[in-house]
Amino acid sequence: MIFVFVFFAVVILAHTLCRNMTAKNICLLISSLIFYSWASLGFTAILLFETVTCWFFALRIDRSSGKARRGLLAACVAILLAILCVFKYTGFLLENVRFFTGFPQTIPNIVLPLGISFYTFQLISYVADVYRGDVTPQRKFWKLLLYASLFHQCVAGPIVRYGDIAEELEERWVTTGRISQGITRFTVGLAKKAVLANSCAVVADAFFTGDAAALASRPAAGLWLSGLAFMLQIYLDFSAYSDMALGMGLMCGFHYPENFDYPYIASSVTDFWRRWHISLSSFFRDYVYIPLGGNRRGKGRQALNLLIVWLLTGLWHGASWNYILWGLYFFVFLAAEKFILGGRLEKIPAFVRRIALLPVIYFCWIIFKFEDFTALWTVVKGLFCLNGNAASNLAAELTFKANWILLLVSAIACTPLCKAAAGRLKERASGNTAAFWLYSALEVIHPAALLLLSAMALAGDSYNPFIYWMF
């Protein structure tokens, strides 16, 4: 609540009152640094250090050529990745070392700086793009810092490339229409998170909490229900942050790239990854897969490249073996689609492919949910009553009955139905008075209504999980 009713309200007011672009940028930079410092002053220092490093190396890369240019890029990327690895993977690495050697006895508890995975990747993309000559290096450090730290998207994406907003850092226009679009996007995202995702989380946790022993006795129907709720929650939660980022960006004149495109209506795993966390998959495509040779060096090499990309994708999502398994799970399906099914998949009706994909996605989130492999295996077995657990019980039945409308609405929110209906209404509004008034009323009222709904949900909801904090 403090973010929406204090921070965001003050920043948007201050940004509006700023007369020129420099003032607007300074306003955004200060507010972004306050946002970071809010989490921890130490975190801000890491952000500053990474940005200084990239600013310095990008300018040197721009003036260099040949091997020196490549060496500078490698050095800069190595520094950034080293910082990321220290904060994100030290604990995981030491745990595995201890598993095999018994040492070290104690593993340091390293707190992951807010948004480090996102801004590190943004900065890597910046120096890589400078190296390729795709963008001109930013000579003013504070502007690069503004790019790296923009509070709109630095916590949960999308991963914005410098080239996406380089011009808008210099000049951008805030129009009534853009503000209006931004307001809709922001409030839709806020409501998706506060009302739907958080409520789905309660259903997800109803049967997914506890250790392996506890999970073993959960009824299969309850586990399926929690799995469904988690599948809805993770999309609504993650895409909500992107919606809010895009919305806030529009209100300030920025156009960030879309990060989601209704992934649950995808017709294949390949299609799913064109729609899910688009900025991450395109990052790995452009900065890992293609530089490794992509599909240009034969099928064997392509398979290896895919494997590397999906191992890294899994690791990026968290420092735990289940995320690596999650990445490999997708590698298997993607490799099967590319090398085995090929064009045959296209011959199957799209509707059938969409339905067939849903179980694949369902189980990917089961893998994603449980870091403990024993618990994961217990849940997988429990879904098919292989733990000696009941098929259903009253708790599962009542939990479903008490939440079926929520789940239905959440499922609809995962599809483009609402967007399509709004588009149709807008089309009809141009030639129909009744439709015009309905459209006008809905257009005017819905952001305020969604804001109030979200305030209600946030006020009474001490349960506000933030799934993506570990990234």
Add this chain to the structure above:
Amino acid sequence: METKQKKIYRIKNIVFFAVLGVLAVIGTMWFLRPHVSEIEKRELTPFPDPTLTGVLDGSFAKDLGQWYSDTYPLREQLISGAHLIQSLYGNRSEQIIIKDNPADEIPDVPGGDDPQGGAAPASAEPSEKPSEAPSAEPTAAPPTSTPVPTPDSTPEPTLPDGTISTPGEVMGTIYVAGDSAYSLYYFSEAGATRYANFINRAHQALGDDVQIYSISIPLSSGVMLDQSLMDDVGASDQRAAIEYMNSLMEPGVHGLNIYDTMKQHNSQYIYFRTDHHWTALGAYYAYVELCREKGVTPHTLDQFEQKNFEGFLGTFYSETRSDAMAANPDTVTAYVPMGTNSMTFVGHDGAEYSWNIISDVESSGSGSKYYCFSGSDQPYSYVHNPQITDGSACVVIKDSFGNAFVPFMVDHYEYTYWIDFRYYGGTLPDLVREKGIGDVIFCLNMYNTSSEGAVSLLEDLVPYIEPVT
């Protein structure tokens, strides 16, 4: 259309920023910020102390955010609105709110129902044994009229109307059916065993001269609902759980199983529908069982002055905000002890207060009626009954369920002490020794007697002494 569209956008932007602005301005009205939540029955997050460490590591900012949303001026109204929205999520007239892990299997008790040969099968019938207890005289005494709390030099208590005194209690998983809800019980072998071991430790520490009674109060579901329904939601058999705990207790400890007694009376108003506690009538049947175990004659209900407080909407209502419950609130009935209604408690602030055992909560909020009993959840309280002069004394170690039970003890002892194990800072052996206490009565609901967390707090009452080898 384009001009119209622009106009619509402009109005939309104004409306949005107006609503955002109003909500932001309301948030700045610090003087309107509540400190307690009537709905949730808890103190709200206090404003954090800004420390350099807190500012540097982000904990201050986190706490500030928590304070902001927790004490937002319109919070109660917003929460009501949120519950209204949640009522649209599905059919919630019957539901389960899951908060517990699944239950452990209850191990078999060797020897069946009465492994110790101690406690006889539970029965509501008063003992046929003649009364040997100090109750004989007080029963003849006329009921004491309700005195006004003694006006003395002690400061005013912080909860004169019984509003919010303690953190919210754990209710665990609840089953909601229409206008009633029930706490479900999930047996934990580790917790139950630890509780029994703790009772044994207390017995060893206090010696055989002190009688120890353990009353595990069944949660409402096991008594009021059919066991087949309990089985269907994976809830445990509370009778078997009590039997198991009692079977682990040493000979000499009086482990009471009041389950059958409660079950026998489940057509009566022995548990609230909108709250997780038992009623005073439920507590009375436990008291009758205790008297039977002690071999004394219990008083009959008609000997007590009765007070009724209508319009009680308890913790289940707070959790569910059920319209059905709101339309049919509970009534709190309290029985005023005959010997005296005056008590003293030491509050959470360490100060001593004079109070009433049954206090008047007529004007209190709808969620606060249960606070009429025994000064609510204070760390340490006591009563001196002037009608009894034999020096007898007992101590009740209790949670909030015990509040409704304590008033029935008053007419059997010259001194009745009660401590809330969650807040009492002293030790039980010291208290027993200092006050010359003969009976130690553990009166705790089954959630607490099966929870390792709760038992770990109980264990602080009887410090472990390393045996001399």
